[in-house]
Amino acid sequence: xxxxxxxxxxxxxxxxxxxxxxxxxxxxxxxxxxxxxxxxxxxxxxxxxxxxxxxxxxxxxxxxxxxxxxxxxxxxxxxxxxxxxxxxxxxxxxxxxxxxxxxxxxxxxxxxxxxx
Amino acid sequence: xxxxxxxxxxxxxxxxxxxxxxxxxxxxxxxxxxxxxxxxxxxxxxxxxxxxxxxxxxxxxxxxxxxxxxxxxxxxxxxxxxxxxxxxxxxxxxxxxxxxxxxxxxxxxxxxx
Numbered sequence: 001x002x003x004x005x006x007x008x009x010x011x012x013x014x015x016x017x018x019x020x021x022x023x024x025x026x027x028x029x030x031x032x033x034x035x036x037x038x039x040x041x042x043x044x045x046x047x048x049x050x051x052x053x054x055x056x057x058x059x060x061x062x063x064x065x066x067x068x069x070x071x072x073x074x075x076x077x078x079x080x081x082x083x084x085x086x087x088x089x090x091x092x093x094x095x096x097x098x099x100x101x102x103x104x105x106x107x108x109x110x111x112x113x114x115x116x
Numbered sequence: 117x118x119x120x121x122x123x124x125x126x127x128x129x130x131x132x133x134x135x136x137x138x139x140x141x142x143x144x145x146x147x148x149x150x151x152x153x154x155x156x157x158x159x160x161x162x163x164x165x166x167x168x169x170x171x172x173x174x175x176x177x178x179x180x181x182x183x184x185x186x187x188x189x190x191x192x193x194x195x196x197x198x199x200x201x202x203x204x205x206x207x208x209x210x211x212x213x214x215x216x217x218x219x220x221x222x223x224x225x226x227x228x229x
Contacts, residue, residue: 043219
């Protein structure tokens with residue numbers, strides 16, 4: 001089946017530094033990937049839609065200059081949290097369309113970001 | 117616009133007893149509905165999906181859900197809970213042809229021995 005690998009699973013960084021999170025589709029090509037943020041004991045909130053070869057589409061209220069998304073190939077999308085602050089600490093999850101539209105979205109295992 | 121309401125934030129059952137997780141949806145279009153499960157600090161796994169075919173949908177691990185248009189509901193059930201079912205469950209809606217998934221607030225299922 002379709003597999004999405006997300007790396008790293010956990011990261012701790014200092015305030016003011018940047019962190020990159022990778023999302024890879026291992027056995028399929030994904031023209032579209034999605035990035036979600038999940039606060040403790042809350043639901044997933046869509047941050048942005050990442051399209052291969054074009055600019056990401058950000059949801060209202062998400063700072064595109066802070067959360068940089070790059071989707072340079074059909075198997076890799078990256079989310080970079082720039083100038084991280086403690087309030088950016090969260091669980092970030094990516095998902096990819098394995099070719100069946102919404103019926104075939106596959107999720108990564110998530111990245112726990114802690115900014116100290 | 118689409119939305120889902122998960123009526124219970126927590127559900128507690130004993131192992132071997134039935135599970136019912138409730139979800140009501142709102143959609144301006146013919147909806148597609150999903151249930152996902154999330155174990156602690158893990159990604160999401162698709163349990164089942166409704167895509168306008170059969171209204172009773174069977175999923176993995178013995179779960180099933182019934183789409184009831186008249187009640188705008190898509191409740192998740194399982195006849196007999198197992199300890200490994202303890203997790204967070206999300207009801208999700210989207211409209212056909214739309215890419216965005218809209219998540220409910222989640223229901224935490226607790227299973228006691």
